[in-house]
Amino acid sequence: MTFPQLLVILRARYKIILVTLFISVLVTVAVSLVLPKTYKTATTLLLNYKGTDPVSGQVLPTQLASGYMATQVDLITSRSVALKVADNLGLADNPATLQRFKKTNNGDGSIREYLADSLLKMVEVTPTRESSMLEIVGKGSDPTFVAAVANGFANAYQELNLQIKITPLQQASKYFAIQVKNLRADLEASRNKLSQYQQQHGLVSIENHLDVESNRLNELSSQLVLAQAQAIEASSRGNQAMGNGGRDSPDVIGNSLIQNLKASLAQAEGKFALLSQNLDRNHPQYQAAKAEVDRLRQELNANISATNNGTANNGRILRQREAEVRAALNAQTAKVLQLNRTRDEMTVLVKDADNAQRAYDAANLRLTQTELEGKSNQSDVTVLNLAAVPILPVSPNIVLNTVLSVLMGTMLGLALAVLAEMSNRRxxxxxxxxxxxxxxxxxxxxxxxxxxxxxxxxxxxxxxxxxxxxx
Structure with a gap:
């Protein structure tokens, strides 16, 4: 069949085409008028899936947008959100809803579950491509109820998102509260133990330079060094005093009295030598001069002996002093060593107290932060556009259906005309x-x-x- 033949056939069968077109348009318009009207509206949400936490100030981890958005879509269309919507809208107490539930399920089952299923059939969640926005689309026969359902799903999703965020923080806050209580008890126990130990052993600080006993030990060490030097010097003087009659010792040489006696003895001896040349032994002047020389020599020897004995006694005294200082130093050393051992034990107690303080401070800081985060009402979901009550229905679209019926009726009429021609070929x-x-x-x-x-x-x-x- 050529195209000119087809045109001739269609011109001959135009009545079939017109009748089919008219019937199609008439049926479509009638059905469109009879079908219930469906209204559609949408609520737009913005998801802050990466950013800064408003309470803690910490940077939230960047998540994969695809997986995160898919999770949020599943969360919005979950039964938990639908049950929240039913409760927030008070649908379970609506008499019309109760009557419809009894008529549908004969009163069997839970009306909340029935409402959740019905609400989930009315909504559809569509994520915007390459962005963090979601649209909650509601469809239904009642425009006001459709808008309420779409906004109700947005609000319920915000509440559930906030609940999911703060519930773990509240549980963690309770855990940290218990830990802080226990750590406070441990801190008080460690501090009491340290205080009792300090009072028992008379310790003020773990620093050595603040200890009186350590300072005394240092002082005794200095005294011992000085006593040893003095004892050595005294021993040397004593040795010199014992040699050569002790006349050449530094103490004898440095004694002014002995030097004066030596001078007087020399003068007396000179006078006696002069008199011994001119006078006899029995002469009174000779006897007097000799007696004076003997007296001065005896006094000189006595002073030299006394000086040497004093030097020896001083050496014994200094050596005894050295021994006493050494004994005191040994005793003080033992005392300081014992004090150091005590101080080491105190250092352990101080470290235990410091560790308990740091653990308590860290737990208390974490408790404060979790309590603040747990009381936060900042959600990661922001409602950009609330669903408005639609004015015009989205279906049935009479104009669109009529246009489609004209196209479909024309095609059907053409097909019927060709079939009629083929059944009765002319x-x-x-x-x-x-x-x-x-x-x-x-x-x-x-x-x-x-x-x-x-x-x-x-x-x-x-x-x-x-x-x-x-x-």
């Missing part, structure tokens, strides 16, 4: 007749107006038509 053009009979054409008969045919309708002309012959 010759519409001279070319078809020439091809069918396989004979040359002598002429054509042009029909000016439709007339009844008598047995020759299959040839495509009427016997009453005007003839025009072509040679």
């Amino acid at each position: 010759i519409r053009t001279a070319d078809e007749l020439s091809n069918l009979l396989n004979a040359p054409m002598l002429g054509t008969i042009v029909a000016e107006k439709p007339m009844r045919t008598y047995g020759v309708s299959n040839l495509g002309f009427s016997p009453r038509a005007l003839l025009s012959w072509k040679g």
